[in-house]
Amino acid sequence: MKDKKLSGAEILIKSLEAEGVEVIFGYPGGQALPIYDALYDSGIKHILTRHEQGAAHAADGYARATGRTGVCLATSGPGATNLVTGIANAYMDSVPLVAITGQVPQSLLGKDSFQEADIMGITMPITKHSFLVEDPAEISQVVKEAFYIAASGRPGPVLIDLPKDVSTVKAEYSKPDKICLPGYEPVLDGDRRQVKKAAEAIAQSERPLIYAGGGVVTSGAHEELLQLAELIVAPVATTLMGIGGFPGNHPLSLGMLGMHGTKYANFAVCECDLLIAVGARFDDRVTGKLETFAPGAKIVHIDIDPAEIGKNIQVDIPIVGDVKRVIKQLTEILSPDLREAWRDKITAWKKEYPLSYCKKGGLKPQYIISEIYRQTKGRARVTTEVGQHQMWAAQYYTFTRPRSFISSGGLGTMGYGLPAAVGVQVGCPEDVVFDIAGDGSIQMNIQELVTAVNYNLPINIAIINNGYLGMVRQWQELFYNRRYSQSELINPDFVKLAEAYGAEGIRVTTRDGVAPAIERAIRSGKPVMIDFVVDREDNVFPMVPPGGSLNKMLG
Amino acid sequence: MRHTLTVLVENTPGVLARVAGLFSRRGFNIDSLAVGRTDNPAVSRMTIVVEGDDQVLEQVNKQLHKLIDVIKINDITKDAYVDRELVMIKVYAEAATRSEIMQLVDIFRGRIVDVGRKTLTIEVTGDEGKIDAFENCLRPFGIKELVRTGKIAMLRGLKPGTKNNGYKEEDMV
Missing domain, CATH: 3.40.50.970 (Thiamin diphosphate (ThDP)-binding fold, Pyr/PP domains)
Structure with a gap:
């Protein structure tokens, strides 16, 4: 024994x-x-x-x-x-x-x-x-x-x-047979009366908007969400965490909302008469000034965590439950609606205020990300660090699948992207993995490059190198009178660094160099770090200044 | 407004730290917190008095619920309940004032639990108002030390539909 x-x-x-x-x-x-x-x-x-x-x-x-x-x-x-x-x-x-x-x-x-x-x-x-x-x-x-x-x-x-x-x-060793946690019992199904109330509010609404957060991705509700949006013709704006939860190339997609969201997403928030929050938590980076957030709208809030309901904003119809199940419950009792006027308005906004950037000058970060998107056909798993490059990745890589955009949202952790890419590649060995990084962030966990080399994980790192802590510099430019306190970086030679770690290093300084470098990286079958030396003082726009109203965007 | 919560928690190491940490982290104000085990040694019961408007209380409730060790929360503020607090007061008592103090102790149905050369130590239980009143009465004599347990509370009778080990209220009278 x-x-x-x-x-x-x-x-x-x-x-x-x-x-x-x-x-x-x-x-x-x-x-x-x-x-x-x-x-x-x-x-x-x-x-x-x-x-x-x-x-x-x-x-x-x-x-x-x-x-x-x-x-x-x-x-x-x-x-x-x-x-x-x-x-x-x-x-x-x-x-x-x-x-x-x-x-x-x-x-x-x-x-x-x-x-x-x-x-x-x-x-x-x-x-x-x-x-x-x-x-x-x-x-x-x-x-x-x-x-x-x-x-x-x-x-x-x-x-x-x-x-x-x-x-x-x-x-x-004895195999445990059951779990005994009397204080823990998540509610999964939405209360039927609340679901019915929400359905009635949707039926009465002329301008509904779906505000989709990370909960959609977590609960695997992307198909149900698509079905709901198409059924009731409601445009969908996602949070940073919700990216990929709704196909970015769909006519009803508004991209991201909030501080660096699209203009049309933020306009839609200001003009909707019903806001359906799905697995989202009304974070300050999304709402801006709370008093002017969705001012004319009734709010439905679907979330599995009861503590999120009423935490930041008072809602009219709360539904506690698993997002996937609740959306299913909703679509079962809703009837289709065309909402042509609202749809036309959205389409017009999208045409009039598209995401855009100045193409003059040196190498543009937005172009690099668009090119990564083009070459990976939108099917890469993209991790990011935190800062300007992260927002550009969210804006210019069109994500169509859940779990393909992997980024530090709530905590905003610089140094997340490279180790996360290691984990992603371990979990998804068949997929192309890109860490879109900044020259500041990448140095916070650069040691994991050798982990990728060690385990033959062919991750690709695209450093958007502007020689600054770009987002810090942007805020200093806009709100601190261009006093660039401690935001300029003296960087190592990233190509040599990559080679020292046993990875491949490529430097790109011109637009023409972008496409071949990305192609070479994807094909190489080993970890590659590309140092894209970009325009130094590009800003992320649109931008809602902190604490401002969503309809008052810069850029 | 002040609310009285009774909270059943699993009697695990760290549970008090979890609850106290939650209150300080989220900026909730605790007036008092009393904790001890129940008839079931695996379960402890806390009585928490917390200050806040309805919205704050809703958050307190929900955030407490998120703690895995928290089994059940009851906000009994608006229900009929019995509450008690115990206080021990060490008060200066010279020969001239001693009998007056003892009269006060009688009036408040307290007990003298220690007699020193120059002090008396008195124990009183009651609701918060009574404890406050007693403290005020003793203040002119000079309070040397004072300790309060914080409030403990319990609902009166049984709430309709509440199970209590299968007993009905009639059975318990």
């Missing part, structure tokens, strides 16, 4: 296998050694990133691209604290993530031991839930609950902190 006992670490790995985990992104260290020892004999693939933050972002990118829960693993103390930004990032964008950390043995807990950090306390505000495991016999149950919590309801990161004595001591 003695043989049947397993160490806590072995139970952990067995439990992860039982959850169907295929890959872990991580970095070993002292208190995680027993876990890494158990992993040595396991069928689970481990991707060794070069920084724990990279591991968290890679697991996050993997989760966003595949819809499966991402798993990252780190040791105690600095390993765990290095995960923090990645966990916060996943929390803000509702990404299912399980973060496992080694911890000092329980006898040393609370004694400021070597590499001790209270990671459960540190991450409490940025996790959906967390566990400190005290007994190896609990591990299998904890893992099951952690995966269930991370992926169900409104997804989010869950932390499992595993003291070294718990991962070392032996216990019997």
Whole structure:
């Protein structure tokens, strides 16, 4: 019978296998050694990133691209604290993530031991839930609950902190049969009376607008959303997180709304008489000044998280439930409507105020992104860092499929795109993956380039290099009297850097060089970093100044 | 407006930190928080008094609900409920004032739990108004130390439709 006992670490790995985990992104260290020892004999693939933050972002990118829960693993103390930004990032964008950390043995807990950090306390505000495991016999149950919590309801990161004595001591492994969480029961179906009220409001509306957020992508509601929009002829504006949730090339698509949204999306918000918010949370980057947001509209708000309803804005018809199911419930009782006047108005706006940029001068970021779109036929998985390049990617790459635009929305984490691209390529080995980056952001997790080389992940990195922290510079230009305080960058030679890491480096300084460079990158079959040296002081327009009304756009 | 919430939570390590952290992070004002285990050792009960308008309270409720360890929340402010708080006050008591203080203790149905050379320590329970009144009465004598438990509260009777281990209210009288 003695043989049947397993160490806590072995139970952990067995439990992860039982959850169907295929890959872990991580970095070993002292208190995680027993876990890494158990992993040595396991069928689970481990991707060794070069920084724990990279591991968290890679697991996050993997989760966003595949819809499966991402798993990252780190040791105690600095390993765990290095995960923090990645966990916060996943929390803000509702990404299912399980973060496992080694911890000092329980006898040393609370004694400021070597590499001790209270990671459960540190991450409490940025996790959906967390566990400190005290007994190896609990591990299998904890893992099951952690995966269930991370992926169900409104997804989010869950932390499992595993003291070294718990991962070392032996216990019997028993497969947990059921989950017991009396305080956790997500509501999935919309209340029928509320759905009926919403349907009535839609029937009465002359100018309905659908405002679609990340919840559409998360719940896999893209087909249902398309059906609803076409049925009631409502244009669809998405948030940054909602990109890909509705085909960007559809006549009813308004692209993105908000601070850097299209003019026609923001006009539509100002003029609609019914706003149907679907899996979105009225973030300040979307609404601008709350008092003038959708001023003449009744608001329907569909979300799985009851706490989002009424948080930032008072709504008329709230529906708590899974977006996919609620839209289905709605379309079942709605009848088609043509709304020709509204549709004509939208079409006219789109014709009159298209996204545009000045084509004179040097190399244009917008052109580069359009060319990436053209060559990948809109079918690449695009990750981004954070800043101007991110907004240009959102504007000029037309996304038609969910889970193809992978970007740090809520937290706005520079350094997200490269490790996320690693995770995306691991999860989607057949797809072309592009990290659209800035020269500032790319340096925040540049070490993950060698991870891509190490595992033969043929990711493509397009650096939009303007020698500035571009978005910071843009704000300084517009709101701080052109005082460019600490926003100009002295950069390394990105081509040499790529080569030093064992990747391919290409520099492009002219328009004519763009297409061949992208083609070469896609064909190379190895990680490629392209340094696009662009016009230095281009701005992202349109732009709603912070706290301004959506109809008052610059540019 | 002040609201009284009774919150059932799983008795896990860190649950108090989760609740307290949530309140401070979201800028909700706690007036008092009292916590202890229930008849079921796996479940603790918190009585939280929180200040805020209806919109704030709605958020407090919903954000609390998001905590996995929170099982049930009841805002009992508008229902009939019994509430109690316990206070211990150490007050200066010279020979000249001692009997006067003891009379006050009688009036408030308190108890003297310790007698020092120059002080009396008094325990009083009651609702918040009574505790405040008692404190005010003792203030002129000089309060050396004071500790309040914070309010605990319970609904009167049974709410219609509430299950209570299968007993009906009649059975319990």
